[in-house]
Amino acid sequence: MxxxxxxxxxxxxxxxxxxxxxxxxxxxxxxxxxxxxxxxxxxxxxxxxxxxLGNFAAVMKGKFWIHMGNSVMITLVSMLFIMILVPMVSFAISRNFKRGYFKFVFYFILSGIFVPFQVIMLPVLKHMSSMHLLNQMGLIIMYVALSFTQGIFLSVGFLKNIPLELDEASTIDGCGIVQTFVRIIYPLMLPIIVTIVTLNSLWIWNDFQLPLILLNRSPNYWTLPLFIYNFKTDYGFDYNVAFAGFLITMLPIIVLYGFMQRYLISGLTEGALK
Structure with a gap:
């Protein structure tokens, strides 16, 4: 006792x-x-x-809203593709996991978790530059690609708990694979999809490394983290203005996390253990 x-x-x-x-x-x-x-x-x-409120007025002068728009656009477009592609790939892998090819693809994608970003940083810069993708579209492509490791790991674990009898029943009712996924499986995956959206939104909104590598050609491409990083250039060492910028940057993602927290915890538990 x-x-x-x-x-x-x-x-x-x-x-x-x-x-x-x-x-x-x-x-x-x-x-x-x-x-x-x-x-x-x-x-x-x-x-x-x-x-x-003068600090907030000083932050919002100039190109603040351009950088805010860049962050919102990049985050929303990235999440749209992640919400579509990750569940689709996970569904294909989970329903064909006994086949050697799909099992290999799953473990190959999963191996990306063990590769530090610093190892692939220079090759990514070289290849994206050769494809003329040192811009916002290239950044979105990288976010979607890098989200696959964690997203597919959680989604495949979640899908293993959804019985195959549902797929068979929908086939008997005349549904094809696409209809089965869209009408039956995808709605059942909403808890884990919300979890993936929340985790990746936090990462994409606050990410500094990838925008620094891919968006350094023009200040017009900057996201909010790059804008905050360059405060010392635009505003000297005015800490009050800088902290006002930090607060404005944090508020959207804090609100999102507050709404999604309970779904995040349940989705992580179900996706990692099932």
């Missing part, structure tokens, strides 16, 4: 420390976003005396 309480106390202590590590940066981001430079110089950690 006493040992159980000690373990529980340690668990709560670790959770509390983790919460503090997350909440302190969040507090500083919100705090500095609504402060003037004079207030920050007087007291860095004290709450603001009022809601100063």
């Amino acid at each position: 006493k040992e159980g309480r000690i373990v529980q106390a340690i668990q709560y202590t670790v959770l509390a420390l983790g919460a503090i590590l997350v909440l302190i940066p969040m507090y500083l981001t919100v705090n500095l976003s609504f402060k003037t430079q004079m207030e920050s110089a007087q007291s860095f950690f004290a709450p603001p005396s009022g809601l100063f």
Whole structure:
């Protein structure tokens, strides 16, 4: 009994420390976003005396909305292709897993999890440059391709729990493979699809490396992470304006994660264990 309480106390202590590590940066981001430079110089950690919105106005000047539009477009288009292609490929693999070719394809795609991005970074740059894809379309193609490893792993695991009798019943009713997938299998996959969408949206929206490699030809192609990274060039060292930019950038994805959190946890559990 006493040992159980000690373990529980340690668990709560670790959770509390983790919460503090997350909440302190969040507090500083919100705090500095609504402060003037004079207030920050007087007291860095004290709450603001009022809601100063000048930092947000400074962020939104110039090309901010262009970069916001780039991030929204790239994220939405990438997610559209991921929502279509990953379930289709996963369905084909899961229903033909006993065949050697499909099993090989599955493990070949899965092996990408063990390859660090730094290993393929230079070859990706070389090949995308040779195909004239150092632009937003090339970035979308890379996001879709790189999403396959995790997405197919989770989706195939999820599909293994959907009985083959459903496929056979739909065939008896006159449905082809496409109709079976669209009308029966895809709706049943919605929990894992929502999970894949949430995980990849977080990654694509916040990604810095791929946009830095593929979108460095023109500032007009930049996404929000690149825009935030170049704050020091446009705004000097105005930390209040920079933190206002951080807050604006975080808000859309925080809202999305808040709505999708419960589906994310259930989908990850079902896709990884079934």
